[in-house]
Amino acid sequence: MNLLHCYEILGLRVDAELSTIKSSYRRLARQYHPDTNGGDRQAQERFIQINKAYKILLQTYPELYRDQVAADHKSSSVKGVLPRLSAHEHRLKWDSYRTLQQCLRQERYARAIALTEALACRLPDDAEVRQWQSIIYLTWGSQLLRKGHQLQARTYLRKAFLADPHNRKLRQRIEYVMANIMVPAV
Template identity: 45%
Template sequence: MNLADCYRVLELPEGASLAQVKSAYRRLARRYHPDVNPGDRSAHDKFILLQQAYEKLTRVLPTFQPAPKATAPEPAPASPITAFEIELKHASYRQLQEFLKYRCYGRALTLVEGLASRLPQDAEVRQWQAVTYQCWARQLIRDRQPQTARDYLHRALKADPDNRSLWQEAEKDFRTLDRLYGKAPST
């Protein structure tokens, strides 16, 4: 299910806020819940779709909002990680912010790739990985390393393929590369 489908299932316009998504989910879940509609297979199927759409949007939407500066974001509710891993994740997020702030991209890449290997199913970690790859790609564009920049932009899109904002920014970066260095050779 893509993001447009998620909004459609929740009867929302594309680009609705996280608060709107939560409100629509609660309203529709009350309407289609199996306990309210015992024996109604279509209501049961609709309820499952609602849950899937809600889970996907609540994983993706926080990426479109600025991250809080004082505290690390809470882990996604669907990811069963230990208390140690939660603490590791929070500490890593704070460290990653510092590395990116001071453009220590080598350290940021090492940190985020290590965290991604430790928590491969965590959507937030994949988002951080994608952002780090994109930041590094932009530095490579400034350093006149177009092919390596393209490679890291592709890695960013692969790390977080459902992030529309990332795709839009990456498209701008690819256009910049094309304008400055010409089209990438076909492989």
Template identity: 45%
Template sequence: MDLGDCYRVLGLRSGASFADIKASYRRLAQQYHPDINPDDKKAKDKFIALTEAYKLLLTVVLPEEIAHQSSQLSAAGRDDVKVTRREKAATTTVAPQPQPSSKPPELVEIEQRLKWKTYEQLQRFLQERRFPQAIALAEALAVRLSGDAEVLQWQAVAYQIWGRALIGENQLLKARIYLKKALKTDPHNKALWNEVQRDFQRLEQMLL
């Protein structure tokens, strides 16, 4: 299920807000809940699809909501600085204040919660062999938390695990693509490098 499918399952247009996604999920989940439709397999399947779509969209839309909060916090901080400077300028000359280089504590806490919640979901996807969902999840988190070494490592491992699974399915060309992505994403990870090299050796043997 890709992001477009997720929006369609929830009856929404692409780019819907977090509030719209949440409201639509609650309405449809109540309609198709197994407790309300105990003997209806189609309703049960619909409920499962709704839940999966909702969880996947949260990993993409929630980071956007956080980014919006971040911009608001930054704007508020700039306004506070302007007001403070105007007040001080009326009485005395003040040396320029350095701009803050770190993120607000509130935003850091939100991002850390998102990061580890997403990691838990990523682990479940990999264990359940739901590799496309795992990759989409890892890539969305990497975009939101760009430069986070742990997130890049998780993304690279997800690529490598899927590449190995593709070798087992004899999809060798596709496997090569994802193994290369793993190395490119986390090129300084020696343990990952050794694992990927073994996967490449296995792949080459199958091509002979």
């Protein structure tokens, strides 16, 4: 399969950029995927051709592909990709996690918050740490709400949202809890 044929399979011009190649591939792969086309043999063969063409085109642009993957990795770290940790950082993270669980069982929220904030400073790109931090804020905010401290609860619920804004389930839970807060007029 030559390069010109690869571009034709993906429905692209020869001067297409990598982002265009990727979007065309994704669109066609969804269209011809065997799961969406049942037992259609032609669709399955077309899907295989699309995959081969895409792989060949990516190999012809290795430096562009590497740059794009690096850029995708940076942007996806916001979405939840775990960064590489040294052995020391990994041990620190999981020791902190065990301590965090213990703090939650004992309802020592101030210590849990301090621990997750320190861990978030140490590992700012770690999605799990951000998630832990937002869960702690949500738990403490809910606890404050049950005790009748609406203003403080609102502050911690907002912190929970800001700690992990891309976590849809957590955001829904925060919105549910926030809807129950009745802040009196000052």
